[in-house]
Amino acid sequence: MLDPKSLMKDLESELFNYTTGRFLANDALRLRERRHVFDIPGLFSIIAKALHCKTEEIVGFRKLAEGGFNRIFLVTLDTGLQLVARIPYPILIPKAYALASEVATMDFLRSKGLPIPKVYAYSFTSKNEAETEYILMEYVEGTDLSQIWFDLKEDETISLMDQLAKVESTMMSISFPAGGSIYYARDLKELSGNEGMPLEEENEGIPLDEQIKSISLEKERFCIGPDVSVPLWYGRREQLDVFRGPYEDAKSVLVTGAKKELAYLDQFGSPRVPYQHFRREYYNYEKQPPSDHAKNLRRYLRLAPFLVPEDDSLSAFCIRHPDVTDSNLKVSTDSSGLQILSILDWQYAVVLPLFLHAGMPDVIQNEEDEVSRSMIKPKLPDDFDKLPEEKQEWEMELLRGRLVHYHYNLSTAVYNRIHHKGLVYPLNTFRRRIFNHAIAVWEGETIKLLYALIDMVSGWPSFAKDGTPCPVVFTEDEIAAAEKLYQALAQADMSEKTLRDNVGYGAETWVPVAHYEEAKAFGQEIKRRTLEACAEDEETTEEVYAVVDANWPLDDMDEKELEEYK
Structure with a gap:
């Protein structure tokens, strides 16, 4: 029998701390953000109640995985039944809304026949025996696709892309009366006092305000409520009393994020240096005023209505997985062939217009490659057998990326025509891009928003085919200055990518624990060489040397400066 009290004796246990990786910059802060002590005996009691068993029947409890916002535990009963307990880090935002919405989204989509784990119990507050928010859900046996992703044969890739397209077709065919995130009506009422938009077919055609007024919590189980997308809530934005949905139409979606960011800049905005260190040089390491971004957000709001496609079907509300990656798919690999068993991690799923959801998953798209863009069936070069072994390996990896991209497109065209229509609609990639720049945290x-605005203004006839004059005008000097800065920053990004690739770190300077000491030392060695080169340059002043030293991206940043971005 497992004694849950014994697991609480060591509060520095890996059960409460982040142990998967380290961070080359602000490591102590990043680890502290991910530390979370909870009451294990209390959690066992909750599990026993949810599964109608005794706590004594729980014989296994171990950390299974750690993600960007949650820690996953595998719970085993003496009957052999296993389940997952997922507990969020303190940094999850907006914690209560995100958790409540994810549970309801999973239940709603599971009821539509989609392969999604069953939820046994949950709490979006820490006011419970476990003293933490949690989700208890079904543990799905199978293989994480990430374990075999780079070893798939072409027939397996074709089968997988076909299955994925069919699942996405089922998902994206579900109609919604409004945009936003899915909740249980009772949960949204508790969270916000607002009853949201009920999900029922008979409401079609009834105005949004009338539906909200007439909803009955006793009759409605699911509803659409506030959008849980991180940029709408990040840091002090959570304090803002701003509209976040439910969205009545596509235009409402397009303008809400920009209005949120304008409200944030108005209330909390203050000059700051760019967050990305390598880009600071091109701003002379000076703090930038929030007024520049506010000006471009107001320009965007004047243009946003023209981003709505002429084809109304592209503005229909639908839902899609927020982050289709190889690590979020569980598959079987037995004699029956590769089969998708379950799709995991529905945190931050949102109902949006089709044209904002349409796009290839990052893990699949290969748009940087000319062959993939042309949709020519990929193959190995004719002289493949004569190439050196190292060159053959490179060509095989190139082929793998092209095959995944190619077959996802083909499968989508055959099995998910709704999505394919959005994929090929003119300027749809641009619509998503400018929308994402407008909703983003400042x-x-x-420059990204400004550059996109200039693109839209320069191609105005494609957005206003009725001859409506463009409501935004840029001078030649503004365009030239933006182009110069944009190209310079592209070089800065290449420099950062080179450093990232050489040192081997990911987002937030993350590295695997085993690689930390080596990566830390190598990063500092590159810094030493960089400063040495600066010192040897006759044009480098002491002031410039000091600025380069102070802005090295792999050094700890002042926590007060970090807080500015929240």
């Missing part, structure tokens, strides 16, 4: 720069 990090001391506005």
Whole structure:
């Protein structure tokens, strides 16, 4: 029998701390953000109640995985039944809304026949025996696709892409009366006092305000409520009393994020240096005023209505998995062939217009490659057998990326025509891009949004085919300055990528624990060489040397400066 009290004796146990990786910058802060002590005996009691068993029947409890926002535990009963307990880190935002919405989304989509784990119990507050928010859900046997992703044969890739397209077709065919995130009506009422938009077919055609007024919590189980997308809530934005949905139409979706960010800049905005260190040089390491970004957000709001496609079907609300990756798919690999068993991690799923959901998953898209863009069936070069072994390996990996991209497109065209229509609609990639720049958290720069605005203005006839004059005008000097800065920053990004690739770190300077000491030392060695080169340059002043030293991206950043971005 497992004694849950014994697991509480060591509060520095890996059960409460992040042990999967380390961070080359602000490591202590990043680890502290992910530390979370909870009451294990209390959690066992909750599990026993949810599964109608005794706590004594729980014979196994171990950490299974750690993600960006949650820690996953595998719970085993003496009957052999296993389940997952997922507990969020303190940094999860907006914690209560995100957790409540994910549970309801999983239940709703599971009821539509989609392969999603069953939820046994959950709490979006820490006011319970476990003293933490949690989700208890079904543990799905199978293989994480990430374990075999790079070893798939072409027939397996074709089968997998076909299955994925069919699942996405079922998902994206579900109609919704409004946009936003899915909740249980009772949970949304408790969270916000708002009853949201009920999900029932007979409401079609009834105005949004009338539906909200007439909803009965006793009759409605699911509803659409506030959008849980992180940029709408990040840091002090959570304190803002701003509209976050449910969205009545596509235009409402397009303008809400920009209005949120304008409200944030108005209340909390202050000059700051760009968050990305390598880009600071091109701003002379000076703090940038929030007014520049606010100006571009207001420009965007004047243009946003023209981003709505002429084809109404592209503005229909639908839902899609928020992050289709190889690590979120469980598959079987037995004699029956590769089969998708379950799709995991529905945190931050949102109902949006089709044209904002349409796009290839990052793990699949290969748009940087000319062959993939042309949709020519990929193959190995004719002289493959004569190439050196190292070159053959490179060609095989190139082929793998092209095959995944190619077959996802083909499968989508055959099995998910709704999505394919959005994929091929003119300028749809641009619509998503400018929308994402407008909703994004301000990090001391506005060039991405400005550059997209200039693109839209320069191609105005494609958005206003009725001859409506463009409501935004840029001078030649503004365009030239933006182009110069944009190209310079592209070089800065290449420099950062080179450093990232050489040292081997990921987002937030993350590295695997085993690689930490080596990566830390190598990063500092590159810094030493960089400063040495600066010192040897006759044009480098002491002031410039000091600025380069102070802005090295792999050094700890002042926590007060970090807080500015929240």
